[in-house]
Amino acid sequence: MSKITILSEINNKKPFIEDLPKINHKEFDKVIKSRRSVRVFTNDIIPKDIIKKSLDNSLKAPTSSNLQTWEIYWIKSKNIKKKVVEACLSQPAAKTAKELFVFVSRPDHWKRNNQMMLDYLNEKKNPSVSVLKYYNKITKLAYNQGFMNIFGFLKKLYVSFVGLYRVIPREPTSFNDMKVWSQKTTALACQNFMLSMRAYGFDTCPMEGFDSFRLKRILKLPNKAQICMVIGAGKRDPNGVYGKQFRFDNKLFIKEV
Ligand SMILES: Cc1cc2nc3c(=O)[nH]c(=O)nc-3n(C[C@H](O)[C@H](O)[C@H](O)COP(=O)(O)O)c2cc1C
Structure with a gap:
């Protein structure tokens, strides 16, 4: 297996300079802090341009080898929506969502x-x-x-x-590894989407409480496709958030080594 010099060499032959905009970090912090999983949405519509912009933003997420093995199904048909809600166990986050999106990993598309x-x-x-x-x-x-x-x-x-003798990339060596590989990329697209919606004043709920077999059938997806998350979106109902955001102590998770 050839040594992957593209990963270890600094490319200064053809520098590519991109303008960096000034960023108001306080606004970014507000987006992060106010994003919550919203389980009840109002009947307000989400303007199409905001949806399109957020879908576009989701596809700006980093993606392994830039192979973009993701798909997003924006559920527009009433009939399909009804079936997707059922496949999501009729959770309120799906049932009351003004719009539903299914984020799908496609390791088979590499x-x-x-x-x-x-x-x-x-x-x-x-x-x-x-x-x-x-x-x-x-x-x-x-x-x-x-x-x-x-x-x-x-x-x-x-x-x-x-690998006993030198540093070597070890995965993926199976289709299961390929699923993990593609899911990582797709999950980042999910997060971009949710943050984008928040930045535009709307809210979301990521869901993995669904029947993946039925969902794949509804969307006519092959076996190898993997549903990453279903995301419900809309305007936050005053009763849409069930409680204060809770996280365990950071010290448990952030290791300085
Ligand atoms: C992969 C994933 C799957 C989730 N599945 C569901 C779900 O099926 N139903 C639901 O109501 N919330 C679901 N959530 C939302 C979590 O319960 C929520 O993120 C967590 O409780 C923290 O709350 P917060 O998002 O408001 O900070 C899911 C979140 C993630 C990341």
Whole structure:
């Protein structure tokens, strides 16, 4: 397996400078602090442009290898919405939501997206050789698990042995690892979406209390697709938040080592 120099080398051959806007951190803190899981929404509509902007913002989340193995289903049909609410165990957060979104991980889309990335790079005048190599070789080695996971298994043996002597990326070596890989990316899109909605004055509730089998059937998704979260959104009802936000002591979770 070739050494992944693209990850260890600093690229100063073609610097790309992006303007950094001034940010009011107090406004950001307000968004973070006021985001709550809202279980009851009012009947107020969410303007379409706010939804579109928030969906757009969700897809600005970081994504592993920039392979974007996510999908978002904005449930517009009344009939499908009714079925999705049922699949969400008729939770109030789904039942009263003005809009429902299903965030889906698509680990099975990595190959398609990898090819789209190569097409995009090859259309450029001077594509970076190391980036091309990354999508031509590294991602294919990393994310291919082969027929019946045989290639994944061989990779696992290889990394276990070579890893005794040098630093080596170890996962993914199975479709289960691929699910975790893709879910991480999709969960970040969920968080961007929820924060964006809050910033525009609306609220959300993430849900994993659902029947994934039925939900996949309703959305005509294949077996390999994974539902990450269903997110209900709308205007917060005064009774929509069930209590003060509670977290255990930070010291339990933040380790300075
Ligand atoms: C992955 C995930 C799944 C969740 N599933 C549900 C759910 O099915 N129903 C629900 O009412 N809340 C659900 N929640 C919301 C949590 O209960 C909530 O985030 C937690 O109690 C903390 O409250 P806060 O979001 O208001 O800070 C979920 C949250 C996450 C991150």
